[in-house]
Amino acid sequence: xxxxxxxxxxxxxxxxxxxxxxxxxxxxxxxxxxxxxxxxxxxxxxxxxxxxxxxxxxxxxxxxxxxxxxxxxxxxxxxxxxxxxxxxxxxxxxxxxxxxxxxxxxxxxxxxxxxxxxxxxxxxxxxxxxxxxxxxxxxxxxxxxxxxxxxxxxxxxxxxxx
Numbered sequence: 001x002x003x004x005x006x007x008x009x010x011x012x013x014x015x016x017x018x019x020x021x022x023x024x025x026x027x028x029x030x031x032x033x034x035x036x037x038x039x040x041x042x043x044x045x046x047x048x049x050x051x052x053x054x055x056x057x058x059x060x061x062x063x064x065x066x067x068x069x070x071x072x073x074x075x076x077x078x079x080x081x082x083x084x085x086x087x088x089x090x091x092x093x094x095x096x097x098x099x100x101x102x103x104x105x106x107x108x109x110x111x112x113x114x115x116x117x118x119x120x121x122x123x124x125x126x127x128x129x130x131x132x133x134x135x136x137x138x139x140x141x142x143x144x145x146x147x148x149x150x151x152x153x154x155x156x157x158x159x160x161x162x
Contacts, residue, residue: 021102029062029099029106036087036095040113044087051095052083059099063106071106074140074156075099078108081136082152086112090150104158105142111151 032055038045059079063072079099086095090112098109134152137144141154 021107025102026100026107027066027102029066029101030058031096031098033094033096036090036093038087040091040093044084048087051087052080055079055083055097059108062099066101068101068106068158071156071158075106075108077140078137078154078156081134082108082110082154085134085152086110096151105155106158107153107155109151109153111149113150 034051036045037047056076056079059075060072063069063075079097083095083097086097092111092113095110095112098107100107100109137152137154140156142157144152144154146152
């Protein structure tokens with residue numbers, strides 16, 4: 001099944017635009033909408049900091065059900081970074097998380113309301129304690145992008161070894 005994107009930013013796997021996959025090819029793992037407890041623009045609340053771990057655990061359960069455990073480390077990291085970024089940088093009152101699969105890929109989508117700038121990876125300083133999230137996503141995912149409204153998506157290929 002081909003995966004299509006709008007406006008690919010060649011030669012990288014980063015794409016600006018919508019990820020287009022036929023809905024009939026998608027098997028949903030989970031989809032949740034979490035209301036943030038902290039205020040937009042303020043540091044993450046203690047409760048909001050727990051969501052990334054919960055999403056990782058739910059994601060790992062689905063990988064086990066699908067018998068795709070070989071992707072666990074990558075999916076775990078991607079869920080953690082994207083959910084944390086959603087709470088830290090999103091401008092919406094909710095953070096929406098979706099995990100799904102096709103015959104050959106696991107997809108992750110996180111939407112949290114777009115801010116004034118389009119999210120993009122940056123190079124953090126040597127002693128910076130944050131700022132590596134999208135850089136890690138770019139390094140770990142087989143493809144990733146930002147769709148309208150600031151929804152960030154990424155794909156992890158199943159590969160031949162699983």
